[in-house]
Structures are given as structure tokens and as C-alpha cells.
Amino acid sequence: MEALWAANSLDKADALLQQIDSASSPLTLQHFSQNTFSAADESAKHIDSFEPKTGRCIARIPCASAADVDAAVKSAKAAFPAWSKTPRAERSRLLRRVSDIIAENRELFAVWESIDQGKTLERARIEVDRAISNFSYFSTFILHESTSSRMVDGVALTYEHRSPAGVFALISPWNMPLYLLTWKIAPCLAFGCTAVAKPSEVTSMSAFLLAAVFRQAGLPDSVINILFGDGAVTGSALVAHPAVHGVSFTGGTATGIAIRRATVHQIYKHLSLELGGKNPTLVFADALTTSPASRAKTIRTAAMAAFENQGEICLCGSRIYVEQSVYDEFVAAFTEYVTAHYRTGETVGAVVSLQHYAKIRGYLETAQHRGMTFQTGSVPPVIDAGETGKGYWIEPTVLTDVPATGPGSELLREEIFGPVVTIVPFADEDEAVGFANDSEYGLAAVLLTNDGGRMRRVGEQLDAGLVWVNCWLVRELGTPFGGMKNSGTGREGGEYSRDVFTVARTVHLATVEW
């Protein structure tokens, strides 16, 4: 851990990785429970973790067994009574300290997040800043909470009393590892719950560093435990554990369904499921024709929504619909902008894994076979599992002439989760809304128009938990975050997170002789 902690620049990290490589003793992560790092038994299953930009193996991830999960959940359960009664001011102080330590080591986290996930260093810095905000926001939120009270016609005073719900399973995906894990851990601990967290096996490095922060900050033993491992063994054992009172999960819809199934007989379990998306971006003609500045902003926003973090953000707008009258003009200008600003290896990172590379490549191969037009981008080469030193690079790809039905239409329906965007024309407002809502998902939508009436008229009809009008990815941490349809169940953020991590009871105090 010391060597890792000292490697806070790309050069130092690279030197460390080369040293590890030549010593043939790979960096092996350790589970964090009872405030202690412990090496997994060598006989335990380990998974190799690869650097997306080079394809080299950078770490070994231990897979926690069902017995490891049981022990960590029991520790979290034992820590719950004291932590749930710890005064808010003290919980707030400790979480503020966590936020400060991450901030002091911002570059360390950004460097390893970039190496581990494939994202650019610049993008990683933005996400570390958001992780810092997650802790600072919830550390102060709990100091300013209010609850409701009501009178029952002079008979009784009622008030809402909140208690921490218990032990939580916090499970996060690989696309924004630190940011999404802290988006769960911060409110969970702030509201007085304890937790066992499991990051994605593909991107576990920042969670390992985060565990060291919890130790430095002086969090009491077992309030937060971090186990590494895969979904099949570690994740499943964790969500189904009877002593776990709630699951906050971010990941794919299929996994969300598996978690629902696994917990169907545990009615007491709070489930917050943030799942996949296939988000539309609607471009109305006026956004291009009002002024050159509006035109430039429209193209920039649509491109950013499509290609930030190589399209590996659940909120990316991967289906662009453009009003027919400006369709050709938009396609040409958008493609020119993307080619100039989204350059692989500079402003666009590598996709997260070889498996994910092959999945995205498969969609692009379909696009080619079905005669779709590649305005920019192409089908990337096949990479064999044994090939190292190449990295998982996919050029930003803009596709037109995508069929609305039949073979090939899956590119409009399924979540590709990579640097691939489709552009389709629409005739009028009704058709635009119809196209946008023609999806099993309902996570986010982007609306680009200068017509004030349309902003609300269309914005309020979109099946999306988050609608951005003339902007994208703007977040205020108190607003409800979550999706409609198959994009999820529940909302998180501010008091919505409180609903996830606490239980409410209504206390009735008689105000008259009863």
C-alpha cells in the first residue's frame, strides 16, 4: 500500500508497475474489514486486472467467498449499534475528514482511476472532485435535516422519526468507480448505517485506496468494509445475506433483475437500483438556426453527451434525433466537430476491458454488415485474449442510416455503452417524443431547443428520470437521481438518499386526556 500511495503521478505509477512486472510479484489487492487489510488465502480465487490503455496486467483482485462475505456482514452488524447512535456532529466530522484526505490526494486517485478504468486523466480528476463533494455534501446534509410534524385536530401531535436502516450492501460498476462508490458510501455512513461495499472486479483500484483513507480518517472499526470479487460469488452472497437490510446497486439492468429475484422473499430489504440507459438527445431546428453561438453550443453539447468518458457513462446521449429540416447540416457539422475534438488517446480514453471492447466491436460489425453509414469511425480490429501491449481503443463513431426495425435496429434499442452514437431524423415534435420514448429504458434525456414553451412541453413528456435542457450532466446532489422504466427503482440524492438509508416511524403524542 505504501508504494501505491506514493505513486501519485503517471510517471511514478508507470515505474511502480514496471518494477512489479519485472519482479513477477504482481500488485495484489487486499480486503478491508475491521479496519484492517487482510491478504486473501493464496488458494482463494484471484482475477487479473488489466490496464485498458495498454492491455497489460496491473493487479490481482482477490475474490471474497461467501464465508468472507458472512464475516464482513457480521462485523458491519456488530458496528451498527454504536455507529447508528454516534452523534451526527461526530459522523459529520469523520466524513468531512474523509473528504479532505481524498482532496489532499486528488492526483493520486485521478492517476490510478485513469490507469485502471481507461479514462483520460482530465476526466478522472473531474470524478475525484465529485467523490470529494459526495462526502462533503452528506457530511453537512445531516446537520441540517428537518422532519415533518402535524397536528391531528387538537387530539395528537404527530412527528416523523427516522432511524438508520441497518447494514447495507453497496455495489458499484466499472465506469466511474470512485465517484459511484462514494455516492453510496457517503450517504450510507452519514445517515448512520454500516456497510459492506463491493466495487466492480474490473476496476477495484480506487476502492483499495479509499479503504486506506477510511483508516487514516479514523472511522470506527467495521463501519465500512470493502470486499473485492466478482458478481457471481461475492456480489450474490452479499445481496442475499439475511443480515443485510438494504442494497444500493448501480449497474446493468440484467443484474438489477437478478438482485430483485435474489431478495424477493426478504421484504424488509430496501432496494435502490440504478440501472442501464439508452438515452435520447433531441435537436430541434431552432437550436441550430437561432444564432451561430446557439449552433456551436448545440453541437458541442450533443457531442459531449455522446462521447465523454468514451461513451461509458450511463447518462450518455447515444441516440441523437434531429429535426428533418436541419438533419444534413447537423450530421456534417457534428461529424466535423467530433473528428476535431474527440481524438483517441488524447481526449478519448480506452474502453474498460477486452470483453467490453469485443461487445462494442460486435455492434460496429453489425452496423457494417447492415449497410449503415459510418460518418466517422470504423470497425476496430479483433484483439485476441493473449495479445498484450495494444490497449482497447475504439475511435468515436457516428452512424446514420440505422434501421428503425428488424436486423440492425438493436443499435437504437440496446445499450452499447461505448463511443458510438446514432443519428436519425424526425418530422415534428410528436414524432420526436415518440422516438425518444420508444425504449425499455428511461434514465436520461437531452433536449436542445431555444423555444421556451417547447422546453417544458417536450421536457415534461420524456420518459426519463433526468432531463437536461440545453446542458448535460449538470448535477445538484439534493435533486432526485434515478431512472424510469427498466432504468431503475428508487431515487438517491439529499433527502431521497435518506429514504433509502433510513426507516421512518410516525410517533403520535396525545395532546388531550385519552
Ligand code: NDP
Ligand atoms: P454489472 O451489472 O455487470 O455490474 C455492476 C456490479 O454488480 C459489479 O460490481 C458486479 O460485479 C456486480 N454484480 C454482478 N452480478 C451480480 C449479482 N448477481 N449480484 C450482485 N452483484 C453483482 O454492470 P457493469 O459493471 O457492466 O456496469 C455497466 C452498467 O452500469 C451499464 O448498464 C450502465 O448503464 C450501468 N450504470 C448505471 C448508472 C445509473 O446511475 N443508472 C450509472 C453507471 C452505470 P463484477 O463486475 O465484479 O462481476
